Amino acid sequence: MTKDTLDYTCVDAMKDPNSAFRITDMLRGLEGIIELTNQGLARLKAKTGDRVLEIGCGTGEDTRAIAKNVGSSGSIVAIDTSETMLKEAKNRSMSADSKIDFQVADVNNLEFPDRTFNCCWSQRVFQHLAEPTKALNEIARVLKPGGRVGILDTDWGTFAIDSQDKQLTQKITTCFAGLIQNGLVGRQLPRLCANSGFKNIDYFANTIISTNFEMLFDDFGMSEALAYLEHQQVCSKLELDSWKEELRKNHENNCFYFSVTMYGIVAERS
Numbered sequence: 186m187t188k189d190t191l192d193y194t195c196v197d198a199m200k201d202p203n204s205a206f207r208i209t210d211m212l213r214g215l216e217g218i219i220e221l222t223n224q225g226l227a228r229l230k231a232k233t234g235d236r237v238l239e240i241g242c243g244t245g246e247d248t249r250a251i252a253k254n255v256g257s258s259g260s261i262v263a264i265d266t267s268e269t270m271l272k273e274a275k276n277r278s279m280s281a282d283s284k285i286d287f288q289v290a291d292v293n294n295l296e297f298p299d300r301t302f303n304c305c306w307s308q309r310v311f312q313h314l315a316e317p318t319k320a321l322n323e324i325a326r327v328l329k330p331g332g333r334v335g336i337l338d339t340d341w342g343t344f345a346i347d348s349q350d351k352q353l354t355q356k357i358t359t360c361f362a363g364l365i366q367n368g369l370v371g372r373q374l375p376r377l378c379a380n381s382g383f384k385n386i387d388y389f390a391n392t393i394i395s396t397n398f399e400m401l402f403d404d405f406g407m408s409e410a411l412a413y414l415e416h417q418q419v420c421s422k423l424e425l426d427s428w429k430e431e432l433r434k435n436h437e438n439n440c441f442y443f444s445v446t447m448y449g450i451v452a453e454r455s
């Protein structure tokens with residue numbers, strides 16, 4: 186079994202890297218993510234002429250929004266470990282408002298000199314990092330004193346799904362959070378940022394709510410998580426099939442919901 190939908194550490198090695206665009210586009214259309222992104226970018230306050238670094242830009246959705254804020258006198262370096270993602274981001278950013286330099290790079294080993302950028306931005310990347318502190322230390326190094334970092338990420342420990350079998354649901358959502366490299370990072374952001382020397386921490390959140398049954402299983406990766414639980418003999422196929430069937434019936438009766446909370450942080454480098 187694979188954990189493709191749950192593992193963005195190596196998009197290019199996915200069975201179908203192009204599926205990452207479809208899932209990214211679907212997530213980026215969710216009201217909760219749109220609202221949190223707007224809140225985060227407003228708090229980041231990237232302004233005309235700023236030099237910005239974006240980590241894990243994916244298809245470049247936020248890159249283009251930041252480009253509008255920094256204008257033609259500003260610039261953005263948008264990095265990602267995936268060449269597939271960067272190619273798509275470049276194609277979608279032909280008419281951007283400022284100079285965007287898309288580069289293949291890993292946040293853990295940034296090649297920029299100390300004190301290069303006014304702002305740094307990263308959305309839904311830290312949950313996939315094995316060493317978030319190393320990444321934050323790198324970000325602190327390349328930011329100018331007084332520069333700001335903005336990070337948005339999910340806390341999978343807040344994953345809420347209603348089923349009559351509460352115990353099994355708890356087991357499934359807990360295992361799901363454990364399948365993500367850094368699944369509880371949303372709640373950890375203030376401590377991690379403080380430990381890396383950031384100050385004036387502004388912390389905010391938004392809950393994503395969906396009634397879309399297929400989205401949970403196909404796009405959020407629940408089907409892969411269930412296959413993993415069965416493979417690891419954590420749950421039996423019978424238990425998992427009847428859990429899914431109950432949710433399907435709830436969906437048919439218009440009472441299927443799931444939610445997860447995403448957190449944002451904007452903090453200042455000392």
Ligand SMILES: C[S@@+](CC[C@H](N)C(=O)[O-])C[C@H]1O[C@@H](n2cnc3c(N)ncnc32)[C@H](O)[C@@H]1O
Binds near residue numbers: 291308
């Ligand atoms: C879930 S996607 C989010 C994309 C984009 N930020 C968005 O919100 O639409 C995570 C992205 O981070 C990239 N990524 C994962 N690990 C990375 C690392 N160590 N350094 C830089 N980018 C990384 C992945 O290739 C992927 O494009």
